[in-house]
Amino acid sequence: MHVATTPLATTVRTAAPGRPLVAGIAGASGYAGRELVRLLAGHPAIEVGQRQARSDGYDPLDCDALAACDIAFLCLPHGESSAFGNALAEAGTPVVDLGSDFRQADDWTYGLTELARDAVAGSTRVANPGCYATAAILALAPLAEAGLLDGPPAIDGKSGVSGAGRAPSEKTHLPSVHGGVQPYSPTGHRHVAEIEQALSGLAGEPRRVTFTPHLAPHSRGLEVTCYARLTRPISQAEAETLYRDRYAGEPFVRVTQAPHPGLLHGGNACDLGVWVDERTNTIIAAAALDNLVKGASGQALQNANLMLGLDEGLGLVADGLGA
């Protein structure tokens, strides 16, 4: 039985008894927007009231109609949420922005749910993390918090093509991608800033990272493998305990021997693996997730559930399709 776990924030319009909460989605034609529609179709307490896609004639978007919803999700191209998101928030409508515009903004809550649950529950402006950032931060957080990171870790990311969005391009054309895994943006990816911001906050001191993403020949799914030198030697058992304790009780973060995005299509879990290479005093932490679910719309819904005072897992499953 799913029940509200938190008092409703005062700025949230409470649904009348029996009336479902109404969600508005701006930018509903991209992969994130469509995934959100899919997830909300199975949500017991929220229904989609507004679905505004430019390709369907909503140009400009109808801000008033979105403001009248109980929750607004912005699935706009990066750079386009800025004025719009603040206008909605000022109108008192809880907003989850799936773009990158507000991820470094002071007056928005960075919504990596497991690290900011209470803040999200009390916020009406949530900046949803990037897909790579979600995976990398969850993989490195226990090390940052424990003071175990010696220098900047290296983060090697591999994403399926859906991570590049719905617009076709020469770079993501199937024949360009099909034959192997290739690096891109080796030093300047947009997600570096949010990863460093999050790790710095957890470590209590400025932390930097190296991050190189790769494009892989599949559609959904994302994996990052992080390599971090340790400030002191730890055993494999200690490492596993550190991670299991950190994420104990989390429904959507699981410590496993074999994280694999292929097991998570459609599910909201982030699976973590951790291994100590004692010969080089290096810890290897890997994270796998579905970039469209925990890496985007699933986490957005997880956040929205909290903002609306609902059970965090409503409308979500951890496991993916597998096979």
Next chain:
Amino acid sequence: MHVATTPLATTVRTAAPGRPLVAGIAGASGYAGRELVRLLAGHPAIEVGQRQARSDGYDPLDCDALAACDIAFLCLPHGESSAFGNALAEAGTPVVDLGSDFRQADDWTYGLTELARDAVAGSTRVANPGCYATAAILALAPLAEAGLLDGPPAIDGKSGVSGAGRAPSEKTHLPSVHGGVQPYSPTGHRHVAEIEQALSGLAGEPRRVTFTPHLAPHSRGLEVTCYARLTRPISQAEAETLYRDRYAGEPFVRVTQAPHPGLLHGGNACDLGVWVDERTNTIIAAAALDNLVKGASGQALQNANLMLGLDEGLGLVADGLGA
């Protein structure tokens, strides 16, 4: 026009004028053996005389028939070349072993061609490097030689399924692999020893590495991305110059902006990319190759050409199919 570039080694049986050299292949039914047969079909000076696959009844292998060839290639499962390879070599037959048995053996030449060209040309016992090792060593060699490696680099490898061999398994079953990139053997891969041996030799001091391979949803092709802290800051321009100078004139090692195994199917090139992340004083060096060609049978043929006094590139092309 292809002509011999090196005097024939004294232990090599010279072909009579007009007579092609004869190759023997032990273990011709696996991917490496089949690829060698494919490459030799287009070789102007070597033909396949013996092709012994256990699945075709050669059990035990006919050592005498192989010893009578001008060159023998061993494409046997790891661990099975040991007695056999030495027997052939003692019989005076030049041998290229594609397995891992002799890669740390003192009396065998480790045949990473670009780093051991002269030694290979003068050797009759060549241990062909592993596929990941070829990529990682070529990517890191300029840094090791220049004393730029500060501590153990992290090597993140991604291979298509053909790298796991021809025997099907649950791990490599298409539905297990199709949905994403997954890490395996995070700290204990067989290739670590040969990578460390090679880098230590180049650096003039013991070097260690962290290496985590990943299984990716394609067939041929392999990519490694290496992350190394630098002993001193260098610029992007310096890094590129270092790599371009190191591999100047090499027909099968190319420095590029976008290494991608998808462009190299069937070709013997190893494409390298190098990027400096100045914010973290880290260099990122990536290498892409076809694991069955430059990572196995192509490099074996490149070595055999040298051992037989032929042009190193005979029967090989650098470029792959693309698309």
Next chain:
Amino acid sequence: MHVATTPLATTVRTAAPGRPLVAGIAGASGYAGRELVRLLAGHPAIEVGQRQARSDGYDPLDCDALAACDIAFLCLPHGESSAFGNALAEAGTPVVDLGSDFRQADDWTYGLTELARDAVAGSTRVANPGCYATAAILALAPLAEAGLLDGPPAIDGKSGVSGAGRAPSEKTHLPSVHGGVQPYSPTGHRHVAEIEQALSGLAGEPRRVTFTPHLAPHSRGLEVTCYARLTRPISQAEAETLYRDRYAGEPFVRVTQAPHPGLLHGGNACDLGVWVDERTNTIIAAAALDNLVKGASGQALQNANLMLGLDEGLGLVADGLGA
């Protein structure tokens, strides 16, 4: 709101108010069994009580424990359900057999839901159709019923590798499959008999078909394209009307312009397309589905819902993940 649409059959044990119905699954480790577990995890009225996989020590299976369940699903290898299924049915336990053993048995109901809804609802022995058969029969049924089939239609099937089961083999090894679509069993596939049985029943006369399946480089998903000569010319509009009328109101059969299994991963829909080639008096009818859902476990659950007097769609969604 989901409510029972049919009175409970007398042989069905009614759950006490508030108590969920209990399902038993024999053979829970294969793809069909795992998919059933996934679907039942989201079912509001049925929970998994017995999950017996031989790989987990259930060898022999515990028939009594299964018989005590409200519904039993048999996900055993083809040929192994025979004695077991009848024993359960005789014990009064409703059984859905996902294997092929009972698909031609007189005392079992062939459970292609949309064509046998009432019979399924009144049955305790349901033989769940094969994946190809489900697609082909749904695609050809309107033509068979309307007497439009002139001679045996040709059915060209393409399935992802999960259709071949969880056991890896040389034939389904990723490198064997990755580079294209290949025919197999061109004339003798197991599903021919059930397709012909169903079409003969619908046409009221014996009908034969030619069926050639193909293995395609993906995991889930199946498509069939059927080519049938027409007994009389019909227009494109007539054909579409025929199909839309036949499946009007069906939640899991949809007539569309572009059936594509890639849109249906995890969903229980079968999408149909129909086109008339007037130049050759041929009708082309295509069907796409997820072979593990509508082609196996989803249809099994659809049938079980009917057998238990529940809403047919409980625990199922039509749409798949897309992207």
Next chain:
Amino acid sequence: MHVATTPLATTVRTAAPGRPLVAGIAGASGYAGRELVRLLAGHPAIEVGQRQARSDGYDPLDCDALAACDIAFLCLPHGESSAFGNALAEAGTPVVDLGSDFRQADDWTYGLTELARDAVAGSTRVANPGCYATAAILALAPLAEAGLLDGPPAIDGKSGVSGAGRAPSEKTHLPSVHGGVQPYSPTGHRHVAEIEQALSGLAGEPRRVTFTPHLAPHSRGLEVTCYARLTRPISQAEAETLYRDRYAGEPFVRVTQAPHPGLLHGGNACDLGVWVDERTNTIIAAAALDNLVKGASGQALQNANLMLGLDEGLGLVADGLGA
């Protein structure tokens, strides 16, 4: 040893002894153009003299420079070869057009090599067949010639995405293609006309076909499966003999048990399989090829070799990469 097999046609400029023949390529940046460049790089008697791609500034194309070559290949978008091809031919330059403009033109030779070898050798205007058409015609020719086709056969084609060209589109975006095989253009594909033209010529009477192509989740490779009712019953053995006899001695058409495009990447072979379904008096004929080689640039080179009086197989191999 490769030698000329046919006297040079009088309109062909003979290369001076020792001078390679010079090829000009118009439209060298698409997949077909690039594949031709790859093939010619390994050709012992032809080198690329002109390589004109619009993306490299050749807009308009330099017709005079192409006319000065020994052979011109047109790899232009469909519809753009028209004026250009005739101008070159009138200038006396042998032309192979890889587009569709001249495939129904009386004054051009339809260059399906195995069916028109002598005509091609004596022609200076060759229209290279389409990829699907090459496969379908080779699969059905023995039946058409033997008078065995009863009514229009159904041709079910499956192509990798490279067949749709290099321009990315929503339809061919990896996430749109990755999850299954989907039909497109079910009744109106451009290749129908050339298939019917060829079969009509072989049968000596007008023949029609139904053809439905499908898009499959791979890059190179194409397969067609043809279903034809027989005018008289034949046995499996007769069918195999018919096909083996028809293509006896052909280096690039092979009759096999298991045609599979995955074995043919980069090779010029078309592999055929034939099976009789006696129960329905239907013959199933399947053909597999690499759409960029035998389906485009390889066959173009095969034709050019003939037109230039060279061995037909120069610069080509039958086998593909496999694995």
